[in-house]
Amino acid sequence: MANNVHTGNVHSGNIPDERPPSNTVGPVAWLRNNLFNTWYNALLTILIAWLLFKAIPPLLDWLIFSANSFGTPPQVCRQEGGACWTFVSEKLRFVMFGTFPYDEQWRPLITIVIIIALVLASCDRRFWKPWLALVWIAGLTAVGVLMWGGVLGLTYVENTLWGGLPLTLMLSVVGLSVAFPASVLLALGRRSQLPAIRVISVTYIELIRGVPLISLLFMASVMFPLFLPTGVNFDKLLRAQIAFIMFAAAYMAEAIRGGLQAIPKGQYEAADALGLNYWQAMGKIILPQALAISIPPLVNTFISFFKDTSLVIIIGLYDLLGTAKAALSDPAWRGFYREAYLFIGVIYWVFCFSMSKYSQKLERDLRRGHRR
Amino acid sequence: MTMTQTAGAARSFPQGEPIIQCQGVHKWYGEFHVLKNIDLSVAKGERIVICGPSGSGKSTMIRCLNRLEEHQKGSIIVDGIELTGNLKNIELVRREVGMVFQHFNLFPHLTVLENCTLAPIWVRKKPKAEAEEMAMRYLKRVRIAEQAHKYPGQLSGGQQQRVAIARSLCMSPKVMLFDEPTSALDPEMVKEVLDVMIGLAEDGMTMLCVTHEMGFAKSVADRVIFMDRGEIVEQNTPNEFFNSPQSDRTKLFLSQILNH
Numbered sequence: 001m002a003n004n005v006h007t008g009n010v011h012s013g014n015i016p017d018e019r020p021p022s023n024t025v026g027p028v029a030w031l032r033n034n035l036f037n038t039w040y041n042a043l044l045t046i047l048i049a050w051l052l053f054k055a056i057p058p059l060l061d062w063l064i065f066s067a068n069s070f071g072t073p074p075q076v077c078r079q080e081g082g083a084c085w086t087f088v089s090e091k092l093r094f095v096m097f098g099t100f101p102y103d104e105q106w107r108p109l110i111t112i113v114i115i116i117a118l119v120l121a122s123c124d125r126r127f128w129k130p131w132l133a134l135v136w137i138a139g140l141t142a143v144g145v146l147m148w149g150g151v152l153g154l155t156y157v158e159n160t161l162w163g164g165l166p167l168t169l170m171l172s173v174v175g176l177s178v179a180f181p182a183s184v185l186l187a188l189g190r191r192s193q194l195p196a197i198r199v200i201s202v203t204y205i206e207l208i209r210g211v212p213l214i215s216l217l218f219m220a221s222v223m224f225p226l227f228l229p230t231g232v233n234f235d236k237l238l239r240a241q242i243a244f245i246m247f248a249a250a251y252m253a254e255a256i257r258g259g260l261q262a263i264p265k266g267q268y269e270a271a272d273a274l275g276l277n278y279w280q281a282m283g284k285i286i287l288p289q290a291l292a293i294s295i296p297p298l299v300n301t302f303i304s305f306f307k308d309t310s311l312v313i314i315i316g317l318y319d320l321l322g323t324a325k326a327a328l329s330d331p332a333w334r335g336f337y338r339e340a341y342l343f344i345g346v347i348y349w350v351f352c353f354s355m356s357k358y359s360q361k362l363e364r365d366l367r368r369g370h371r372r
Numbered sequence: 373m374t375m376t377q378t379a380g381a382a383r384s385f386p387q388g389e390p391i392i393q394c395q396g397v398h399k400w401y402g403e404f405h406v407l408k409n410i411d412l413s414v415a416k417g418e419r420i421v422i423c424g425p426s427g428s429g430k431s432t433m434i435r436c437l438n439r440l441e442e443h444q445k446g447s448i449i450v451d452g453i454e455l456t457g458n459l460k461n462i463e464l465v466r467r468e469v470g471m472v473f474q475h476f477n478l479f480p481h482l483t484v485l486e487n488c489t490l491a492p493i494w495v496r497k498k499p500k501a502e503a504e505e506m507a508m509r510y511l512k513r514v515r516i517a518e519q520a521h522k523y524p525g526q527l528s529g530g531q532q533q534r535v536a537i538a539r540s541l542c543m544s545p546k547v548m549l550f551d552e553p554t555s556a557l558d559p560e561m562v563k564e565v566l567d568v569m570i571g572l573a574e575d576g577m578t579m580l581c582v583t584h585e586m587g588f589a590k591s592v593a594d595r596v597i598f599m600d601r602g603e604i605v606e607q608n609t610p611n612e613f614f615n616s617p618q619s620d621r622t623k624l625f626l627s628q629i630l631n632h
Contacts, residue, residue: 264477266473266475266477267477267479269440269473269477270471270473270477270478270479271479272438272440272466273438273440273466273469273470273471273473273540274466274490274491274495274539274540274543275463275464275466275467275491275495275543276490276491276494276495277459277463280494280495284490284494285479285490288481289479289480289481292481366481
């Protein structure tokens with residue numbers, strides 16, 4: 001019996017700290033605890049190690065060691081077998097800017113820079129002020145001027161010639177920034193006390209959510225013109241943009257509704273009891289909390305929506321994925337699809353991963369505000 | 373029944389200019405009759421404690437006074453404005469009637485100071501600096517000024533409830549409603565909240581307080597109202613109420629809460 005563990009005794013508290021047993025810390029213990037703790041985990045570990053051993057060296061070989069550097073002609077690439085990065089350098093401008101007139105491609109380049117700058121600025125919470133809306137309007141006006149031209153000495157470029165990354169960015173950024181406020185209104189409408197507003201919101205959301213995005217795009221591009229009087233022509237890009245906005249708004253509205261439902265009734269009552277009107281209560285009390293809760297599902301929608309812009313290819317618009325496919329149809333470069341898809345895959349991944357990382361940071365910042 | 377009504381009329385309340393007048397108020401939740409023929413008149417500066425068993429309609433009654441609950445029959449006039457479906461009137465009444473909830477209901481995404489300045493800035497249209505100055509004054513008064521820049525989640529229950537009281541006071545209300553303000557608190561925090569409420573009462577604030585704190589009722593109330601099954605059974609000065617309750621239901625209730 002140890003002499004210090006009797007009930008009723010006061011512990012003096014001077015037992016010195018000891019090192020843990022050596023078989024519970026260090027890399028060997030880690031391996032044993034995480035990779036070889038049971039016989040089936042040990043088996044899985046060995047199996048996966050073998051697969052990695054088989055897969056990684058050839059992949060690295062193709063990607064780097066046997067790869068043909070920029071400038072190697074395609075014929076040489078075909079014989080050598082490694083990745084042919086000439087495809088990327090050769091087709092870079094076409095993949096990025098599509099059929100935009102070659103000498104004017106600095107315009108879509110600046111467009112990309114403006115849009116990314118606008119998005120980055122909007123990520124900083126210090127800039128979440130009313131004037132940010134004005135900055136956006138100014139930025140998007142500049143984008144419109146650059147892309148269309150026809151003023152300030154810029155030659156006019158029809159929007160059927162637009163393509164590549166600017167198209168992807170415009171469709172998704174404009175789409176999301178219009179769809180987001182619309183979705184907030186839809187979510188509030190779905191929970192409204194007024195039956196007419198509630199019925200309209202529910203019908204809209206359920207109708208749009210129940211239809212595949214592709215069919216909505218087809219309707220926008222093929223069916224919609226049938227309802228217009230002859231001679232009236234609505235821009236195809238605009239129609240696709242509207243279809244995207246309608247679709248994204250319905251999805252995001254449901255994400256936000258989830259957040260609204262998580263706000264305790266007491267918050268609504270406290271806002272009411274202070275004499276705040278409906279819009280003040282929503283704008284100052286309910287939505288800031290509900291939107292913070294909705295960040296994970298909202299970002300999920302943002303990311304999938306960003307990638308779904310590639311569906312516009314079915315109505316004949318060439319976004320980033322579309323231009324990459326078109327580049328592959330060049331007879332001289334046929335067959336380099338691995339390089340093409342890897343390249344645009346990386347571009348998509350960079351954008352989506354940044355969105356994900358930013359949303360995690362935002363969640364952390366907002367949570368730091370009100371620890372519970 | 374006749375007995376209890378005479379008991380209620382034993383003294384005529386109130387004795388000053390009324391700020392709240394309820395006449396024949398009824399309320400139903402679906403089929404359930406929660407409030408039955410409530411007649412209540414509250415004078416300016418009067419301090420009223422409302423007690424009664426749970427489910428007796430006490431909370432529902434005071435929540436009708438700022439229309440968090442809607443009554444279906446009878447009339448409620450607060451500060452000269454009748455509460456009807458008219459949203460503008462409801463907002464006007466709510467500006468003048470502060471409310472403190474059982475679960476505090478502070479806004480967790482705003483600091484203590486922002487909780488206090490929000491309504492004065494947006495509802496009373498006060499300049500920010502003025503609203504903050506007033507908020508600090510009331511936060512000092514509830515002895516929590518040093519926490520002004522913390523978030524509610526970082527405070528104890530008693531501290532949160534004191535902030536909630538300060539938040540209501542920042543609207544300079546004419547009436548304060550307290551809906552079981554100490555029921556959700558740990559026992560050692562009840563006193564700090566009651567002290568603030570006693571201070572308010574001493575300053576002449578018109579107060580209606582649903583509470584089980586009978587000590588509070590005895591020391592500050594001008595009138596105690598006993599409710600049971602949706603009706604006002606008895607009302608009297610605390611002295612009369614506790615020493616010579618009239619109705620059997622009141623006697624039973626008092627014996628249950630006082631004898632332990």
